[in-house]
Amino acid sequence: MTTVTAVDLFCGGGGLSTALAEACEDLDRDVELVAVNHWGKAIETHERNHPWATHLNAKIEELHPPDVVDPGTVDILIAAPECTHFSTARGGKPVTEQARASPMHVLDWVGKLQPQTLLLENVPEFESWGPIVDGEPSRDGTKFDAWKAQLEADRYSVRHTKLNAADYGDATSRRRFFVMGRRDYRPSFPEPTHSEDGEVPGTEPYRTAAEIIDWSDTGETLWTRSRPLSNNTMQRIAEGIRQHCDERLSAFAEAVATLTPDDVEAMQADVVAVDDVQQAAAERSDPFLVEGPAAIADRDETTALSVPMVMGQHSNAKAKDSRESPLPTIATRGAIHYIHADAFVLPRNGAFRGLHSNATYEADDRPLHTVTAKNHDGHLVSPFLVEYYGNSDVKTVEEPLPTVTTKDRHALCLPDLYPWGLDLRYRMLQPRELAAAQGFPPDYEFAGNKTETTKQIGNAVPVNLGKALVKQLLLPTDQPAISQWEESDQPVDGEADD
Structure with missing residues (x-):
């Protein structure tokens, strides 16, 4: 079995290393890996999941490469240098040449090692890397061009492009810039395996x-939080309700959009008991909170979080699960309600670009947005439509003769929409979910607290995308490199140069 000798600089939590290991397994090759990172927590994570590798907890500029691995023996060098100082997401934060020097250390x-192939990942802005002028990045691309020229001077055929991880089977739409270099063949990028709705021939739909x-x-629930959400966040949630839920919930959306933390705290101080909800609806003009039993509907693999309900218009009609229940008796007016409250994802609001710069979206519709190193980049919002009938026993029909358990819920009620209330559940996406979006295996173990774990996940190269790139570098292509052309152009014995 052929052995692949590899070096992973800035290995972090191991996204590219995992991609390398999976690619070599697919190609039936062993792998010997040296993984380097200056952050102890990242090395600890890497050791837990790749104990067979050699680990160096150090800055790459403090090591002498030939002391790490013999020059000329490396099949592939992979690197994902710190991208913070190239990203436009930094806004107006100061930058220095020293902080942007990581790609030069890769050179x-x-x-010194002369690897056969190399792969570098960074943010798309890396291609516009230029000098610092009066404390501001010029973004004219001249330093990137010089960096690339140095690789070519070392006799590498170099190609670069921007890729979307969703195109290669990761459940995130993360877009990154990749540089490939190889000596034996001109590098080529792998063909996408996925596309939106699978519309491209030979591809599967996005995960x-x-x-x-x-x-x-x-x-x-939003209604019992000790620190109510800001009005900006409430406005964004309201927009999500408008976009992803039944239009008949628009009145709830308008009410949610107006609520400030003070409003929510005032309602928390005066919660209406479920037995008194009918009287409150008749006597009040402003929204109020109700606490009482509400049916919990389980999400299955094909439907949204809240159950689509049908409800007859006649007195005391009960909402029923439209997937498993027959329609109510249809009167001549055909007065049947159908209300669907979809869960949706609320990304972090984009800085400097307006309240709705990062739009909400339904979880079933597209991959997760880009996962970053901060733990505030995405929330799951789950609207639950609740039916209150004073002292009645509230149930949703899940079987013809069901046994349904209920759970106390807080709901926002609008007097003119009685007997309906809206409970809004809201939480941050958790590290295990973010890791799955990045393509890490379910049993991948991260070292550190939640913040440290999320940082490792957000800084990682998505595994499925990385795997496709590594496999492409480990296999020959049909495009000879310049060095091969040079060899074929050499005169045969007895012939003189022109």
């Missing part, structure tokens, strides 16, 4: 955020 390793979300955890 040093390449020059969606719904695949990686733990639907057993619907989050904390």
